[in-house]
Amino acid sequence: MTSNSNLSNMRRLVDQLKLEASVERIKVSQAAAELQQYCLQNAAKDALLVGVPTGSNPFREPRSCNLFQGQQNIRIMQRKTYIGTQKND
Amino acid sequence: CVGPIRTASLLSQREHLSLTPEMATQEVQPNETLSNLKAESDTLKTKLEDERAKLHDVELHQVAEKVDGLGQFIMKTRRTLKGHGNKVLCMDWCKDKRRIVSSSQDGKVIVWDAFTTNKEHAVTMPCTWVMACAYAPSGCAVACGGLDNKCSVYPLSLDKNENLAAKKKSVAMHTNYLSACSFTNSDMQILTSSGDGTCALWDVESGQLLQSFHGHAADVLCLDLAPSETGNTFISGGCDKKANVWDMRSGQCIQSFETHESDINSVRYYPSGDAFASGSDDATCRLYDLRADREVAIYSKESIIFGASSVDFSLSGRLLFGGYNDYTINVWDVLKGTRVSILFGHENRVSALRVSPDGTAFCSGSWDHTLRVWA
Numbered sequence: 001m002t003s004n005s006n007l008s009n010m011r012r013l014v015d016q017l018k019l020e021a022s023v024e025r026i027k028v029s030q031a032a033a034e035l036q037q038y039c040l041q042n043a044a045k046d047a048l049l050v051g052v053p054t055g056s057n058p059f060r061e062p063r064s065c066n067l068f069q070g071q072q073n074i075r076i077m078q079r080k081t082y083i084g085t086q087k088n089d
Numbered sequence: 090c091v092g093p094i095r096t097a098s099l100l101s102q103r104e105h106l107s108l109t110p111e112m113a114t115q116e117v118q119p120n121e122t123l124s125n126l127k128a129e130s131d132t133l134k135t136k137l138e139d140e141r142a143k144l145h146d147v148e149l150h151q152v153a154e155k156v157d158g159l160g161q162f163i164m165k166t167r168r169t170l171k172g173h174g175n176k177v178l179c180m181d182w183c184k185d186k187r188r189i190v191s192s193s194q195d196g197k198v199i200v201w202d203a204f205t206t207n208k209e210h211a212v213t214m215p216c217t218w219v220m221a222c223a224y225a226p227s228g229c230a231v232a233c234g235g236l237d238n239k240c241s242v243y244p245l246s247l248d249k250n251e252n253l254a255a256k257k258k259s260v261a262m263h264t265n266y267l268s269a270c271s272f273t274n275s276d277m278q279i280l281t282s283s284g285d286g287t288c289a290l291w292d293v294e295s296g297q298l299l300q301s302f303h304g305h306a307a308d309v310l311c312l313d314l315a316p317s318e319t320g321n322t323f324i325s326g327g328c329d330k331k332a333n334v335w336d337m338r339s340g341q342c343i344q345s346f347e348t349h350e351s352d353i354n355s356v357r358y359y360p361s362g363d364a365f366a367s368g369s370d371d372a373t374c375r376l377y378d379l380r381a382d383r384e385v386a387i388y389s390k391e392s393i394i395f396g397a398s399s400v401d402f403s404l405s406g407r408l409l410f411g412g413y414n415d416y417t418i419n420v421w422d423v424l425k426g427t428r429v430s431i432l433f434g435h436e437n438r439v440s441a442l443r444v445s446p447d448g449t450a451f452c453s454g455s456w457d458h459t460l461r462v463w464a
Contacts, residue, residue: 003123006123010123010126011126013126013130014130014133016342017133018133019343020137020344021136023343023344025141025382026380027144028144028145028146028147028148028381028385031364031380031381031385032148032149032152032381033152034361034380035149035361035363035364035378036156038360038405039156039405040156043405045405045448046403046404046405046407046448047404047449047464048403048444049405049408057450059167059168059203059464060167
């Protein structure tokens with residue numbers, strides 16, 4: 001039994017190698033040039049590569065319920081009120 | 090193949106060869122003795138190498154010499170998803186670019202809103218080590234599996250109170266652990282890979298096996314589907330150090346690459362579909378071009394000695410992100426072969442890494458129980 005299964009496995013391996021050997025191939029220089037071309041053509045859309053205008057990457061935005069942001073806003077409002085009162089003097 | 094999970098599967102390796110389709114005895118031709126066939130296979134292997142070598146006229150980084158180098162990268166953790174009670178093993182993005190599904194060693198599968206970091210759904214699997222999870226293209230279901238040897242699909246309910254486990258559907262059945270799974274172009278079919286050495290395509294509705302893929306000589310650890318424009322193929326990587334390209338319709342292995350020196354933990358198609366990258370326990374990532382039929386780049390450094398567990402490309406294919414077992418993420422310039430950045434943050438192995446569908450961020454999962462979204 002074992003020799004039969006070894007034989008059929010070997011036969012299958014030979015068939016597989018024949019299939020792989022018959023694959024049509026192109027030169028690395030051509031393949032590399034096309035990979036490079038794809039990269040360059042799509043570079044502008046690649047946010048992780050070139051970054052995107054501030055405000056359009058949702059992950060770079062601070063989250064809306066940010067406590068620190070809230071505190072900052074309060075301080076800004078206080079400062080504005082103070083300046084406002086000074087101006088009114 | 091090392092590690093507590095995989096040692097059990099070493100016993101099943103020998104079974105791979107005998108569990109294949111045509112076991113009917115064939116007539117032995119006079120010339121077809123074992124030694125003759127062995128000689129023929131050796132000749133063919135040499136021929137294959139020669140054919141590949143003939144077309145190896147230049148290196149990728151040489152072609153890329155004239156391309157501008159990349160500047161400094163400022164990539165930081167923008168979100169940390171905390172909630173898993175043990176090692177995160179796998180994650181996947183939803184097509185809506187904001188939801189993420191992740192699975193962990195403690196059997197939990199969680200669906201997150203990555204913008205707000207809120208958990209939207211949680212399921213407890215009946216097994217530990219949920220090594221695979223995937224989001225359905227519609228966003229309405231997730232698939233997962235691991236040591237239970239199965240891949241199950243859970244429809245996601247809008248009702249937070251509904252018990253997701255009640256609607257679970259068992260789709261795939263392997264004879265060893267499930268290592269990876271992926272929906273095809275629709276919610277209707279799932280592709281799986283397993284420690285039993287095979288990959289398989291299943292119909293979700295009926296649970297029927299549509300096609301099985303035999304050829305790996307050991308556990309298959311990862312798979313990736315070709316981008317939909319390029320047709321019905323997928324790639325797999327295994328403990329036999331091979332990366333195979335498969336025709337989904339015929340079940341045939343159409344190309345095979347064996348240049349890694351250890352287990353291949355992750356494979357990912359280049360965005361154009363003409364190439365793919367792999368990450369391995371041999372501490373390297375490699376790029377294989379499918380039309381040149383050979384390895385065209387190695388991403389490695391002497392200082393990197395821990396295995397790469399997970400790789401993915403940025404949208405244009407220019408950057409390759411690799412999560413490593415030394416807790417770091419290395420960012421490689423795919424064309425020039427150089428490392429452009431190293432990201433610290435995780436406190437244990439990085440086990441999963443995926444770029445979001447629109448390329449604005451990527452997410453990493455780690456044995457430190459957390460996921461991080463970087464941008």
